[in-house]
Amino acid sequence: MATMLDSKSAVLRDARLGIEEFNYAYAETLDAMDVDGWVEYFTEDAFYHVIARDNAESGLPLGLIYCEGKAMMRDRAYALLNTEMFAPRYLHLSITNTRALAIDGDEIRASANYTLIETLVEETSRIQQVGKYRDVFVREGGRLLLKERICIYDSVMIDNCLVFPV
Amino acid sequence: MATMLDSKSAVLRDARLGIEEFNYAYAETLDAMDVDGWVEYFTEDAFYHVIARDNAESGLPLGLIYCEGKAMMRDRAYALLNTEMFAPRYLHLSITNTRALAIDGDEIRASANYTLIETLVEETSRIQQVGKYRDVFVREGGRLLLKERICIYDSVMIDNCLVFPV
Amino acid sequence: MATMLDSKSAVLRDARLGIEEFNYAYAETLDAMDVDGWVEYFTEDAFYHVIARDNAESGLPLGLIYCEGKAMMRDRAYALLNTEMFAPRYLHLSITNTRALAIDGDEIRASANYTLIETLVEETSRIQQVGKYRDVFVREGGRLLLKERICIYDSVMIDNCLVFPV
Numbered sequence: 336m337a338t339m340l341d342s343k344s345a346v347l348r349d350a351r352l353g354i355e356e357f358n359y360a361y362a363e364t365l366d367a368m369d370v371d372g373w374v375e376y377f378t379e380d381a382f383y384h385v386i387a388r389d390n391a392e393s394g395l396p397l398g399l400i401y402c403e404g405k406a407m408m409r410d411r412a413y414a415l416l417n418t419e420m421f422a423p424r425y426l427h428l429s430i431t432n433t434r435a436l437a438i439d440g441d442e443i444r445a446s447a448n449y450t451l452i453e454t455l456v457e458e459t460s461r462i463q464q465v466g467k468y469r470d471v472f473v474r475e476g477g478r479l480l481l482k483e484r485i486c487i488y489d490s491v492m493i494d495n496c497l498v499f500p501v
Numbered sequence: 502m503a504t505m506l507d508s509k510s511a512v513l514r515d516a517r518l519g520i521e522e523f524n525y526a527y528a529e530t531l532d533a534m535d536v537d538g539w540v541e542y543f544t545e546d547a548f549y550h551v552i553a554r555d556n557a558e559s560g561l562p563l564g565l566i567y568c569e570g571k572a573m574m575r576d577r578a579y580a581l582l583n584t585e586m587f588a589p590r591y592l593h594l595s596i597t598n599t600r601a602l603a604i605d606g607d608e609i610r611a612s613a614n615y616t617l618i619e620t621l622v623e624e625t626s627r628i629q630q631v632g633k634y635r636d637v638f639v640r641e642g643g644r645l646l647l648k649e650r651i652c653i654y655d656s657v658m659i660d661n662c663l664v665f666p667v
Numbered sequence: 668m669a670t671m672l673d674s675k676s677a678v679l680r681d682a683r684l685g686i687e688e689f690n691y692a693y694a695e696t697l698d699a700m701d702v703d704g705w706v707e708y709f710t711e712d713a714f715y716h717v718i719a720r721d722n723a724e725s726g727l728p729l730g731l732i733y734c735e736g737k738a739m740m741r742d743r744a745y746a747l748l749n750t751e752m753f754a755p756r757y758l759h760l761s762i763t764n765t766r767a768l769a770i771d772g773d774e775i776r777a778s779a780n781y782t783l784i785e786t787l788v789e790e791t792s793r794i795q796q797v798g799k800y801r802d803v804f805v806r807e808g809g810r811l812l813l814k815e816r817i818c819i820y821d822s823v824m825i826d827n828c829l830v831f832p833v
Binding site: 506514517518554595597598599600612614616627628630631632633655656 | 681684685688690691692694695698757759761762763782784786791792793794
């Protein structure tokens, strides 16, 4: 039973493996709460959206976070971290089930599952948020960048004001 | 330190990557509660079994779900979804640790870990079930299909009547 | 959009895929509580350390488990399993986000996320520990082995005496 990938499947697999490497570096940057590092995973005019699954499925565009461009993303993340209500915590973001779905010109449509576990001081670890990424990647200078990341979460938020980027 | 995979390892790696792609598509189909789509991941006469780890390890064949063939799987899943006790919920199935263990003729023996997180309306996300797949894949028309999937779960079920396929 | 991996990226990807296969076999060995099998994933003089994230980040070397060499690892794990306080439980170790970071001579520096879910008799499954591996792998006789695995956990331990190797 030898390898029998046709060329389209081989290109999608290669894209998937590259996106996995991107996603794992991305998760490590967020776990370190490195906001400036985080925005560098996106194109200058990128679209970043965090939205509840029931809103996404009913076509309502209302989301918890809605950013166009890196400046807006950076502002939003710093504002959160400087909120008095943001208790110190450790974040642990695992990204699984990464799929490269289609390649249209220089864009790759992709998806993945994410699970964000948080640990507050003196508390046990808990699931903060689970959801799916709906992504559009582009390649700039040989490097993958997110042109669009829509984070569709299943979870009821413990406190909507305090959602951290995923 | 160059690539030093022997040909057997290269074939197993290729099988593993193909099964990962299969498993991620499979999980997305179940998260959408698409029962008709789900059975299409199996061969016509496939064996699908969900069994507790203590039963599996003591050789007891008694399982929560025991299906032979796609018709039985479809019936079982529809019956569950139409139970009055099945409260609306979101499912989030992450499949990790996918391994291709051996290739015997046209069959691939494989395993993986699965984690099913469920979110009921107005509740926080919780672990519904964790377990391992013990799989036999075949290739039909260039496509992987499950000939056998045995789901061995660690978790004590909250309600045995309401176990959803994983 | 063809594959455009330079040779350094191709070598790192190959290392990453090999380490994933290693990690998934490693997890299965620990889930089976096979202590003798577990130490065989390490070099004879390996360094194995389990340490809290706040200690690791503040440079404090104090850890829950600190072992040099396979004999010490084996002793520590058997001592734990034979403690009266170690209640029977199922372990489910998922390793995600595996990254090959750099290759220095015959050593590969790598990292990964781990999530250990435990299930005690008649209880629901819960997160026992989440954390990150900081690893150094070497290749001996064509096989990967851990020369160093530092497990940095986020979680507050339920009971420090009962931490199981991850």
